Amino acid sequence: MIRIRGIVFRLHPLFVLLMLLSVLTGRFAEIGTLFSIVLLHELGHLLMALRFGWTVREVKLLPFGGVLEVEEAGSVPAKEEVLVALAGPLQNAALAGLAWLFGQAGLVDPLWTGDFIAANALIALFNLLPILPLDGGRMLQAGFSLHIPYHRTLLWSARISLLFSFAVVCAAMYPLTRGGLLHLNLLVIGLFLCASNWTYLRNVPFVFLRFLVHRAKRSEARIDGGTLAQPIVVSDQRPLSSVVRLLMKERYHLVYVMNRGSVSRVVPEGKLIDGFLGSLTNGHADLRFFM
Known part of the structure; x- marks a missing residue:
């Protein structure tokens, strides 16, 4: 070191x-x-x-x-x-x-x-190659984050990485089916990537939580910068855990909370994240917490 x-x-x-x-x-x-x-x-x-x-x-x-x-x-x-x-x-x-x-x-x-x-x-x-933590995997993840919510981005980039990691293992073993020699170095790397991405997939909730903590700190800066907000429309019965999973990495959001067909409240994403992080300890689980 x-x-x-x-x-x-x-x-x-x-x-x-x-x-x-x-x-x-x-x-x-x-x-x-x-x-x-x-x-x-x-x-x-x-x-x-x-x-x-x-x-x-x-x-x-x-x-x-x-x-x-x-x-x-x-x-x-x-x-x-x-x-x-x-x-x-x-x-x-x-x-x-x-x-x-x-x-x-x-x-x-x-x-x-x-x-x-x-x-x-x-x-x-x-x-x-589109495998985390390789450069192709990082670029794939960044591309996903432009089009789908970040929680889904983390899940799909991990799943695709795991699939291609397994393909690397298969490529290392393929010569054996043709009477050739095993690519030992490639096999070791492929197995390492499989293990790494399996662990990453299991740790997505923690990676996403870290994202939310950083996001909460930067919400005010986005407002001060005059950014345009993208609305999220949800029912007041919806769990906070599922609402924060709709956040997109490259967007700032205002959450429109609906009750019986009308907007009952508009919640900025910073307050939404703070509410969710607080719910991890105080037990408030849905958007009625903001009513």
Whole structure:
């Protein structure tokens, strides 16, 4: 673990395992190159996140990329999330381009150049798969958040990630059906992604609760900014837990509470969230709490 300007850089245990295996097999150059590519890939994410003013707590390096732990999780604009996610693969593209130029100029060994370009292409393309926490999964989640409520966004991005993680496991085992060899590295990564996304799916309620806490803190700022509100129309009998699940990440909402066919009250989203968070301890469960 290394701390630089308050940001912790850490190797994931899966990467440590891969490094130990490389020691046993004598593939020091390959693991050194992989570590450099992954680190530079993740620095692309980090620099873009810092450019947007995100508060980065930790950078965790995995064999295929990394994960940024940020304070603003779930509260930053989808556009920023997409640009931060793209910064990693674009960094790989830039590295591959530089290697090609150096190879054309005769400054580096052509064999090394080809391997380096292939490694960058593999890391970039793998990270574009629609699997969390890969870059493609982050972009998929950001895209969903523009069109459907955030709670549903979390559920569907986790489900799709789990499906594609299982597909990675199947791809690793497929050569066995043709008389070939098992892709052990791919199998390990696929199993890790399956476990990671299964855990994420189970933790969606906690991830969503964290989103609501951050959202409540920023509601007043949205009002001060003169944002347009998107209405949500619900019955006063509806549980608060189901109403907050209708909130969209990129919208500010006013909730129109209906009683016998007429509007009985208009509740700002900030008050709605505060009421829901309070209901977790005081037992008020539906919109009649605001009457």
